Amino acid sequence: MNIDQLSSVRIANFVGGALAESPSDRTLPVTNPTTGDVIGEVPMTTAAELDQVVRRASEAQREWGETPVKDRVQVLFRMKTLMEAQTDRLAGVIIEENGKTAEEAHGSILRAIECVEFASSLPQIVPGGSLEVSRGVDCRTACFPLGVTAGITPFNFPLMVPLWMAPNAIASGNAFILKPSEQTPLSALELGRLFAEAGLPAGIFSVINGDREVVEAICDHPDIAAIGFVGSTRVAQAVYTRGTASYKRVRAMGGAKNHLVVVPDADLDMTAANVVSSVTGCAGQRCMAAAVLLAVGEVDHIVDHIRANMAEIVAGRDMGPMISEQARRRVSGYIDRAGEARVLLDARDNVAKEAPAGGYFIGPSIIDGVDPTHEAACDEIFGPVLTVIRCDTLEEALAIENANPYGNAAAIYTSSGGIAQRFVERAAAGMIGVNIGVPVPREPFAFGGWNDSRFGEGDITGFNALDFWTRSKKITAKWSNEYRSNWMS
Numbered sequence: 300m301n302i303d304q305l306s307s308v309r310i311a312n313f314v315g316g317a318l319a320e321s322p323s324d325r326t327l328p329v330t331n332p333t334t335g336d337v338i339g340e341v342p343m344t345t346a347a348e349l350d351q352v353v354r355r356a357s358e359a360q361r362e363w364g365e366t367p368v369k370d371r372v373q374v375l376f377r378m379k380t381l382m383e384a385q386t387d388r389l390a391g392v393i394i395e396e397n398g399k400t401a402e403e404a405h406g407s408i409l410r411a412i413e414c415v416e417f418a419s420s421l422p423q424i425v426p427g428g429s430l431e432v433s434r435g436v437d438c439r440t441a442c443f444p445l446g447v448t449a450g451i452t453p454f455n456f457p458l459m460v461p462l463w464m465a466p467n468a469i470a471s472g473n474a475f476i477l478k479p480s481e482q483t484p485l486s487a488l489e490l491g492r493l494f495a496e497a498g499l500p501a502g503i504f505s506v507i508n509g510d511r512e513v514v515e516a517i518c519d520h521p522d523i524a525a526i527g528f529v530g531s532t533r534v535a536q537a538v539y540t541r542g543t544a545s546y547k548r549v550r551a552m553g554g555a556k557n558h559l560v561v562v563p564d565a566d567l568d569m570t571a572a573n574v575v576s577s578v579t580g581c582a583g584q585r586c587m588a589a590a591v592l593l594a595v596g597e598v599d600h601i602v603d604h605i606r607a608n609m610a611e612i613v614a615g616r617d618m619g620p621m622i623s624e625q626a627r628r629r630v631s632g633y634i635d636r637a638g639e640a641r642v643l644l645d646a647r648d649n650v651a652k653e654a655p656a657g658g659y660f661i662g663p664s665i666i667d668g669v670d671p672t673h674e675a676a677c678d679e680i681f682g683p684v685l686t687v688i689r690c691d692t693l694e695e696a697l698a699i700e701n702a703n704p705y706g707n708a709a710a711i712y713t714s715s716g717g718i719a720q721r722f723v724e725r726a727a728a729g730m731i732g733v734n735i736g737v738p739v740p741r742e743p744f745a746f747g748g749w750n751d752s753r754f755g756e757g758d759i760t761g762f763n764a765l766d767f768w769t770r771s772k773k774i775t776a777k778w779s780n781e782y783r784s785n786w787m788s
Contacts (some may be wrong), residue, residue, distance in 0.1 A: 309482050310341045312508055313491030314352055316501030317318030321348060321508070327481050331619040332398035335657025341484045344509035346516035349476075352505050353508050356447045356474035359502025364444040364472040368422050372470050375419040377497035382412050389458060389489055390640070396483045397457055398619040398659070403581055409463040410741075414760065417742040418466030424743075428587075436777045442769040444472030444549070445524035449517050452529045453477045454622050455584045457486035460500065461514065463746065463760050464527040465490070469503060471768040473524075476505045477515040479518060482622055484508050518542040525768065527759060528552065531679070532705070532751050539754035550746065550755040550767055553705030554679040555586040557699040557738065560593045560722060561601055564695065566711035569734065571604040573712070574685070577736030578609065579618050579663050581681035583630075585750070587708055587730075587737045591676060591685045601712075602687060606644050606665055614662045615654025621682060627659045632676050634664050640675070643667040643687070671699050679705070693718065701727040706749030708738050729753065 310329065321342035327592035329339040356714045363371070363675060382389065390404035399407070429439035450464040461477050468475045479487035487506045494504045513536075517523055518541040520718040525548035528538045532553030542549035559577070562568060577589035594602055612618055621627040642664065649662030667727055675686045690696040700709055710732030711722040719733045729748035732738030740746055745761030747753055757763040 308339055309691050310508065311488070312344060312348075312352075313488055313506035314341070314502075314503075315355055315496045316499075318488070318491075323348065323509075327510070329482065329484060330623065331395055332622050333394070333658045335624075335659065338395065339485070341481050341508045343481075344507045344513045346512060349513055349516045349520065350608040352476060352507055353447055353520055354384065355502045355520055356476060356505055357501055360444070360446055360474035362473075363474065363500055363503050364446075366472070368425065368470065368472070369473065372419045372421055374494070374497045374499045375415050375466055375470060376749045377495055378499075379412055379415045379419065380595075381493050381496055382408065382415065385543070389486070392485050392489055396485045397454060398622065399581060399616075400619050403619065407456050407459040410739075411459040413742045414459070414462045414695075415466045417761075418470040421467075421470045421765070422546060424762070432775075436775065437579075438773065438775045441774060442471070442765075443770050445489070445768065446473060446771060447476065448525045448527075449471045449476040449478065450527040451510050451514055451517065452480060452487075452528075453529065454480035454482040455581060457483035457638060458490065460529050461487060461490060463529070463653050463699035465504060467760075468525075468527075468768045469499070471765065473768055474503045474505075475498070476507060476517070476523070478507055478509060480509060481510055496724045514538065515541065518547070519545055521545070523547065524738055525549070526551075527767075529720060529759065535754050536751075543755075548755075548767060550757055550759055551753070552586075552596045553752050553754065554681075554705060555588075555748065556590050556677065556679055556703050556705045557586075557588065557708045558591045558696075558703070559589045559708070559729075560595060560693070560696045560700070560709070560711040561598050561706060562595045562711070562713045562715075562718060563597050564596070564714045564718075565601060565702055566714060566734070567601060567604055570601055570712040571608045573734070573736035574605050575577050575608045575612065575663075578685045579612050579683045580737065581617050582614075582621055582661075583663075584622060584626075584681055586748075587739055588597060588681075589710075590680065590684055591686060591735055593699060594687055594688050595693055595696050596692045602643075602667070605685070606612060609644055609663050609665060610646060610649075612646070612663050612683075613649055613651050615661040618683065620659040621661060622659070624659050626682065627661050630661055630680060630684060633678070633680055633684055634666070637666050637669075637675065638673065640669045640673065646708075671702075693721070697722070697725050701725070703750045707752035708732065708748065710735055728757075
């Protein structure tokens with residue numbers, strides 16, 4: 300089957316360097332969220348199929364793990380070049396299965412390319428070196444692959460998030476099995492095609508589609524050494540618990556409820572533009588989206604400016620759809636249940652006339668004066684809804700931020716260096732923004748939150764990732780004729 304023929308057909312897995320039909324009799328429809336049209340059926344891979352993929356990956360990994368790292372990364376150099384040349388094609392696939400705007404799709408690809416580029420630099424950045432620790436005695440550290448590894452990724456960034464994991468794992472000498480979201484399987488198959496075209500040996504990168512059954516099989520399989528996960532907190536915790544129970548390494552990134560603090564001295568135009576972009580980008584379907592605005596003191600002029608800017612956002616023109624009709628209804632429900640809070644902006648029906656009638660579009664909304672215990676202040680809505688909580692002081696805002704169980708990201712808008720520094724030091728989140736609405740670190744700085752936003756130690760990208768996908772040997776050697784000394788001398 301040619302990958303270009305995938306639309307409106309049964310979608311394949313990617314095994315052994317080529318598309319491979321799954322014998323599973325269970326499938327789920329894949330829908331274009333912009334139109335509501337079904338574009339394919341994705342198979343639910345079984346545990347027995349996974350076992351076959353793992354066996355094949357394990358066989359391929361033996362030789363790949365012994366390949367010098369300088370040779371391994373040549374594949375990634377070629378991968379980067381291919382992605383740069385095929386950006387429009389990749390963006391088209393993302394738009395079709397995810398609904399992102401063209402700008403968002405291209406932006407996610409550029410970020411993904413950065414991840415490939417980082418992994419390509421592995422020979423220059425991998426820990427190493429030696430030291431004479433005693434007379435005639437040298438110590439050094441060497442990194443070795445784990446074997447077969449896996450990644451489980453979400454729908455919202457179907458190409459970028461897999462490339463947070465796969466390049467580092469593969470450059471480190473591992474085989475990598477990707478289980479993408481069953482809602483967005485096509486981008487994963489594009490990655491398989493690109494890796495094959497770049498010269499990656501068959502079996503080193505595989506794609507298996509499926510649902511809970513295959514996720515649990517990944518967690519349980521004795522020959523999968525490590526799992527990377529990005530998704531909801533509920534599933535992240537489940538994957539971490541089940542995977543570590545099988546003595547695997549697991550690094551699982553969960554959900555978020557990001558708070559943006561605004562104080563009276565914040566720049567009016569910059570703050571409004573940044574907050575609106577953070578709320579509405581990717582239709583709010585990203586773990587870095589602004590969810591709660593902690594409005595400190597007399598900031599009505601800023602909140603009003605945010606409202607005015609957000610009212611100009613038109614779904615289907617400036618913002619893509621939700622991933623499904625179910626997601627659209629869920630987001631809308633929070634506006635309906637605002638209760639005693641004031642719906643400052645209800646633009647749910649602000650949809651472009653030219654937008655397809657079957658698309659899952661919903662315009663942005665603002666709920667003002669929300670109690671910190673209300674569901675809109677606590678739940679990860681994962682849609683274009685901004686909740687505003689009024690605070691008298693920065694200390695009150697910090698208390699609300701730090702009481703939330705998540706710890707993914709937080710940001711402050713201020714013109715005061717002192718206020719910014721106090722926030723940076725005290726906010727309980729793994730990624731902090733100062734006058735930045737989406738504080739995503741760029742390579743080589745790592746992505747990762749705190750608390751219920753992360754299960755397992757370390758971050759999912761950057762230098763931490765290299766430690767996660769390898770295991771080290773500490774070698775102590777003596778080749779000297781200094782027989783009177785020992786290594787403790």
